[in-house]
Amino acid sequence: MKPYESYTIEDFLEDESFRKWVQGQGTQEIFWLSFLEKYPHQRDAFRQAEALVRAANVAEEWIPEKEIRAEVERFIEQVAGAAPHLQIGFSDDDEEPEVRSGFWKRWLIAAAAVLVLGAGIGWYYYQNNDLEPRIATADTSPPNLVTTRNDSDKPLKITLSDGSEVTLSEQSSLRYPSEFEDGARVVYLTGEAIFSVKKQGQTFMVHTGKVVTKVLGTRFVVSAFDEDRNITVQVQTGKVSVYVDKPSENEVKGLIITANQAAVFEKSANQLSKTVVENPEKLPDNPVESILKYDEVPLPVILRDIEKSYGIPVQFDADSFWTCKITVAFSDESMYDKLSILCKTVSAGYEIVDGQIVVSGQGCSK
Known part of the structure; x- marks a missing residue:
């Protein structure tokens, strides 16, 4: 050695x-x-x-x-x-x-x-x-970028010069400067990676083809494999802005997404949209207890607790559902399972629209 x-x-x-x-x-x-x-x-x-x-x-x-x-x-x-x-x-x-x-x-x-x-x-x-x-x-031109490719069968952890951490997935590569200079912190991703960005005054930007993810400090996942139809950005904590670099006239220029939301760019349609992640996780500073027991509680109260727990906006007609009294005990169910149980109880339904949960139904009779 x-x-x-x-x-x-x-x-x-x-x-x-x-x-x-x-x-x-x-x-x-x-x-x-x-x-x-x-x-x-x-x-x-x-x-x-x-x-x-x-x-x-x-x-x-x-x-x-x-x-x-x-x-x-x-x-x-x-x-x-x-x-x-x-x-x-x-x-x-x-x-x-x-x-x-x-x-x-x-x-x-x-x-x-x-x-x-x-x-x-x-x-x-x-x-x-x-x-x-x-x-x-002394050179003011862009520095040569370091290219790190993960050809192994397990995630590869990279620590950038600003202290930010990147967990690079298999068959993925990241291009980045060995030292960030004044101005924005800019990296280029092909494939998938989890970013834990250290909060600083400088903006952190991830370029993935036509899509740019811009943050100051948070944790998020970017998936941008060349063979995939979509580029996705999923936020785990904090808030990020996602936009199309040099959008065409009919494209959505940018979105703000928060915890448990995702931005999806459909390559074939050049379309950027917002949705909810496949498996929402409770927020680290979740103000609602992990085991929830409700006894004859109005449905709007329970829906607001779900909103607080996962940080995802829930839209519904409070007046229609206020008379719906629910008795239920939640523990380890997923967010979607909880919504399904509640909706079945009151003959309602829910859908994901623009990164939000929309609950609709006739409500309950008085």
């Missing part, structure tokens, strides 16, 4: 599996995503090496070789002071730099190119006892 607990920046850069993971090409996503949980003291070296690998992808043909070589010479002088063990120098024929590996050569040239262009990663060193490298991001 490699000595990860003592890895230096150089060790990370020379680790092929680490470089491939940063570039979204590796097969060890689970290991590197959980690396800092196991080795939290390695955070600085880990993050700096990650940024260096991204800089190494800069095309070295952008500027003339002569200018690149001049910048490499200046850059090597800085590196030599902080890491003399790198064994970097120029060959006798004065053509190109000699370094210990091909990757180091490409890294140095790319870094020099970035310096000349005045964009990308800015390099600097400062004195803190010994010289310690630090990296500042």
Whole structure:
């Protein structure tokens, strides 16, 4: 096993599996995503090496070789002071730099190119006892996105840089920046994932094809497999807005959905609608006791308790149903089972309309 607990920046850069993971090409996503949980003291070296690998992808043909070589010479002088063990120098024929590996050569040239262009990663060193490298991001263009794909047979947990957690379902992938910058926190999902978004001032946005889910902080599920007919967003806690990115003239532009509600985008019809989730769960702060016993209680009172328990609006004619006295004891029944029992008792019915429960019937005679 490699000595990860003592890895230096150089060790990370020379680790092929680490470089491939940063570039979204590796097969060890689970290991590197959980690396800092196991080795939290390695955070600085880990993050700096990650940024260096991204800089190494800069095309070295952008500027003339002569200018690149001049910048490499200046850059090597800085590196030599902080890491003399790198064994970097120029060959006798004065053509190109000699370094210990091909990757180091490409890294140095790319870094020099970035310096000349005045964009990308800015390099600097400062004195803190010994010289310690630090990296500042100067590029204002969108960063390269990390791609994590779950090819396993069980959910994969990802912790984003803002502390938000994503549980990625099987055969699903997520594209996201290694570090969120100022402005909205934006990720791109293919497949299905559960999002537990940490509440911050920045908006969190999930792009899934034409549908965008926008929140500040809550827990929700997005399902957007390419082969499925629909894209669905189901809210477990809190509130989210769901809208179609660049809608056509006849499309619904956006919806607000809350706990136990779902937004469904039908791909073939380009139609966005609101409904209730298949298995509503009681709210965590449910004000109604889990075991409910009613003795000759008006139906509207019971329906309001259901509304409070699940956070789903229930619409009915209170005057018509007020004379319907119900005696019943609920325990572990689902929300739909409770509604069915109540409706059968008073010869009524219910349906789901626009994310709400609508109960209708003749009511009870006085």
